[in-house]
Structure formats: C-alpha cells, structure tokens
Amino acid sequence: MKRSSGVRLCATAAVSALSLALITGCSDEGSKDSGNGKGGEAGKPAAKALSAAELGKLIIAKGEVPGFKVGPVEGGVPADDAVKADDAACDPLLDVLTGVAPGDPAANTSREATEDKKDPTDDATSMEDMADGKFEDAIKESMDLDVTVVTLSSYDGDGAEKALKAVSDAVKACSGGFSGVQDGEKGKFTKVAEEKSSGLGDESFAFTATNDAGKDGALPLHAELVRHGNTLAGYSTINIGAMMSKKAYTVSAPVLKAQDAKLK
Template identity: 50%
Template sequence: MKRSSGARLCSTAAIGALSLALLTGCSSDEGSKDSGDSKGSASSSAASDAKALTAAELEKLLLAQGEVKGYKVASGDDTLPKSKSAVKTDKAACDPLAWATAALAPGDTDAGAGNTVSADKASDAPTSLGDLDEADIEDAFNVDMTFVGLSSYEGDGAEKTMKAVSDGVTACSGGYALKAEGEESKVTKVASEKGTGGGDEAVAFSENVDMDGEGTATFHAEVIRKGNTIATFYTVNFAAFATGKGTPVPAAVVEAQVAKLK
C-alpha cells in the first residue's frame, strides 16, 4: 500500500465510522480465549419473575459524565443506529452479535438505551485545519470509544438472550455478512475470549472484519447480565485500524456500568 499512513487512517476511519453507525464498522481479526464468565445463573428464579424496566428507566442507569474517571460520556445519538431494522445479517444466529456491537438490545425486547464512553485524553491539537499535520490527524483518531447498550426483559428473557449470544459466538465463528442501509461488510471470524466479567452471566467475544480489501481490524465486545438487565460493550479505536490491532473493552467502564445495574 503506497498511501501515507495519515491518508490510510482517514480513509479507514471514514469506512469504520460509517459502518459503526450502522453497527458493522471494524470488527476484526484475532479471536481469543474462552467464553468469559458465563455463569450458570444462581438468580434464575428471581430473574424469571422480574419485570422489564422501561427505556426511560434504563436511560437513568447508563453511565453519566463524571462517573468513570478518565472517560467522557456522550449520548451516542449521532453514532448509534436507531433500531434493529438498520442492521441485517445473513445468518439469524448472528443477529444478537450484530445488535450487541451496535448498542442495540441483543434479545427480544423494546426496552433499550445506549450511549458512548470515550477515553478523555488531554489535547493541545491545532485549532486551525491549516495547522494540521499527519501526526495530528493520526492522534485525533487515537481514542478508545466504547459503545454501551442497556436492555431489559420480562421473565427469563434476559437469560434466553445470553444463551442466544453465547450460541451465536459458536455458530458464527466462520464469520457472517452484514448489511446496513445499503452498506455491506464482512465479519470474517468470531471467537470467544476472556472479558472483564461480572454480573450474573458474562460472554466476551472478538470479531475480525474485512476492511474493504485493506486488511482486517479486530474488535472486542462483552455482554453481561445482571438480573433481567443486559449491558453490552463494544470498543473501537480508529487509529488502531492501521495496525490491525484490537482495543480491549476498558475494565473500568464495564465495572462502573455493571455496578449501576439493579
């Protein structure tokens, strides 16, 4: 590839931002360990009697600015897809994975909320476009951003959803195709791995996504259940696309969010 790294970053980031808004973005290449902390639910009977929280109640449980040191919280309204209808796969078993990485409810519920949590790094970047150089451009994209989704379920819906996610990691290990508002991408590999864990059940996985012939990028996701509420986490770093390396879901973000769940 003869393009400069800055040009390649801009191009790849544009591709990633577009797909991310629809969910596919840049998933990636090296899968990892085992399926995380998937515990056999000690609270299954209690969860089966639980009532789903409303979207408004879930919004109040999302992390807020100032609750995680070193991170900024934003609504995610401009980045996240609005509904599951915007995200389609070629395998039904892979739908929960695609939805989870878009901060959408991975299971059958209408109660959901999401936002984004980004590393808050100090910046003395130039204020004028004319002052930007290649290093400035690369640095601007070098931010870890985590898409966080909360969803709530009636009865044992949350437990069934966790099983669907776990089953999807296995069923979709060879990859799947994604289509969002006319844009297509290909997840080439899905693998279970060890995540932060917590809650009553946890599943972590990585995805390798083909970057339109420019190699692959690795993305990491975690899905955690606490009672009848499920939290999903999917972390990206646009600058990392150029190296093919993935960015782990920050443990501080996961732990802070799970601690807020009822």
C-alpha cells in the first residue's frame, strides 16, 4: 500500500526531533548562534557564572517531569559554529531553536524531555490493514507528543540579560522570516513572532518561528527563555503530530514547571 512520502518523512524525522533537518524533512528551514556577555553595575561585584558541573545538578533529570522521559538530547546539540543564519541578526533565534546556548556563556548543559506516548484510540490491529487516510491519522496520533530540548547556560556579569535581550531583539529584526544552514542543511522560516511567555523567573521571553511551505502549510516551532539571575533556561519544543494535524501546541508546561522548581 502506498504511503504519503510526507508522512513517512515526518515519522523518520521524529527520531531527531529538534534538528533543523527534521523540519526540512517535513517541509523547509534554517540555523546558528550569537550574543554577548560580561558586565556588572559599577560598585557591585560581578555575578559569577555557575560551572558545568553545577548546571548538571540543576537541569531536569530522569523521573523529574511527570508524563515525560528525560535523557540526553537525541543526536546531541549542534556546535555553535554549525548553525548560522544568512542574516547574523537572526543567529540568536537559531541558538534557542536548536538548543545552542545564546550569547557568550561560561558553561552550559542540555537535556531532552519527550512526552509519553498516548494510548491509541483506533482499535485496528495493524497499520498495514488501514486505508491510507486511516493510516495517516494513526501516524499523526502516534506522533502527537511534545519533544522539548532544555538548555541551561550560565554567564558572568550581566551576560544572561544581554543574551535574552539579543533574542528578543532578533524576533523584531527577523519577524518577516529568515534563512540559514545547519550542518550543511539549508532551510527557511517565513515568520517569527513573540508570544506570551510563562512569566517564570526574573524575566522570560517566548517566540514562535514558523515555516509555511507547500502542501504541509504552517509548521511552527515554539521556544522560550527564562532568566534566573545569571542563569538562562532555554526551551525549544516541537510536536510533529500537532503540526501535521494543524493543532495548536506550546512549549511544554510540565517541563517549564519542573525546571523552574530546580532553579528557585
């Protein structure tokens, strides 16, 4: 039985959920990095960054997010020089979307949180017995789960504030979309927009980057940065099943809540 190539590509893409090549498989996209660091107000001691070992104790771990499996990032987070936007002003957005720590962090670490699979609602015994429409619906249902990459990064001085501002400035500068490359894979976002953040931490900022290409229509990626002092928690969430079904989704609230609790 012939299957939709788009469905097969999306199913394969789920294995490495937040790589830009993933969305390219279902449609089209891009990538890279930027920011700054250092600082401290006059008369005040500069904030000292946490070490990688200290961040490792603070990032979410296995069993700490109800309804999610937490582990290493599938395929690893790309090196900051492996992702690059055609317009450097958009680099900070690709940092957050691909799990790269924005700005100039002293240390960073990442985890991936994958939502547990929901029980199937179709009582068919085999996907091979389904008609094409039913098969595609079953694929969408099986892939209707959030995959979130969490990156904790720590900065000297006011580097965390500067990194977050660089991302919020990039949303304005790149609202009309941008192109980029990750590990040789070219891609394109057609729209970037700020969205309501969780309001957690000392400050937070959220945005959506959307690709709108061909028959697949709008394919959004959701991201958020939450600052706790001189530590940033970056979140990038994708849900391929929701994308395919045109259902709304956001950065995973249980992941945000669990990580925020560890940073308080």
